[in-house]
């Protein structure tokens with residue numbers, strides 16, 4: 001868990017540029033980066049870099065260096081992240097998110113579910129995936145399209161976070177789902193969310209970085225692979241991901257900034273997958289590919 005948030009105050013347009021600069025500079029090293037809207041009417045956003053105490057001085061200097069050529073006047077501010085469940089605190093009270101027929105909501109909004117909604121209950125917690133991020137919502141939309149229009153019998157959710165996408169797939173169709181994450185806290189939280197959503201069987205959780213677990217061979221090949229991670233690891237994993245995809249199967253990729261989509265597409269075309277559709281949400285894209 002990060003101790004410090006370094007951030008600059010921006011506009012929405014600037015925040016997308018800064019997110020791209022930060023992603024180029026820090027993503028490979030595994031730093032969490034984010035942009036957040038602080039005041040919709042005044043167009044005030046913050047672009048943030050999360051890190052640990054010991055790295056602050058060095059990372060402050062690197063952040064300043066990254067911003068200098070484009071935004072020399074930006075002042076980097078810092079916030080000490082309180083030693084509590086800060087994600088839950090900052091997100092509590094969020095309203096439900098609609099993506100296709102899915103509605104992702106906190107327990108406080110159970111009564112807002114309407115007939116015909118496919119509800120997914122996720123309380124903000126220590127794992128990514130309340131549906132509010134454009135990448136999660138984009139994946140939900142594409143998952144619904146794929147599961148309604150194609151034969152899906154076996155699903156992999158790589159980088160499951162809160163488990164939201166695994167739960168979505170299992171709620172649409174009673175097929176086996178393997179859900180994995182590099183972060184053991186995420187797999188624990190995801191398993192709790194699976195149970196809270198009334199799913200007793202069919203979703204298997206595994207903690208593993210990328211494809212480094214025998215579980216992929218045991219449970220695969222998959223005819224739907226969902227991976228909402230980040231562009232660079234997705235590019236690196238293209239050959240392995242494709243090797244676990246069944247003939248005729250679909251891949252849903254997200255965590256990709258609009259400007260990174262060509263590189264991701266080129267890596268997956270190189271792994272013999274074909275582009276079907278790209279959808280955009282808040283500067284992020286979700287890409288659907290298939291194996292012809």
Ligand SMILES: C[S@@+](CC[C@H](N)C(=O)[O-])C[C@H]1O[C@@H](n2cnc3c(N)ncnc32)[C@H](O)[C@@H]1O
Pocket residue numbers: 127128129130131135136139158159160161162163164165180181182183186208209210211228229233255
């Ligand atoms: C952006 S979140 C997506 C969470 C959820 N699937 C969603 O769509 O909201 C990315 C998740 O991928 C996990 N992750 C990052 N790199 C990974 C890797 N190499 N292998 C497996 N999981 C990874 C992170 O721990 C995080 O939980």
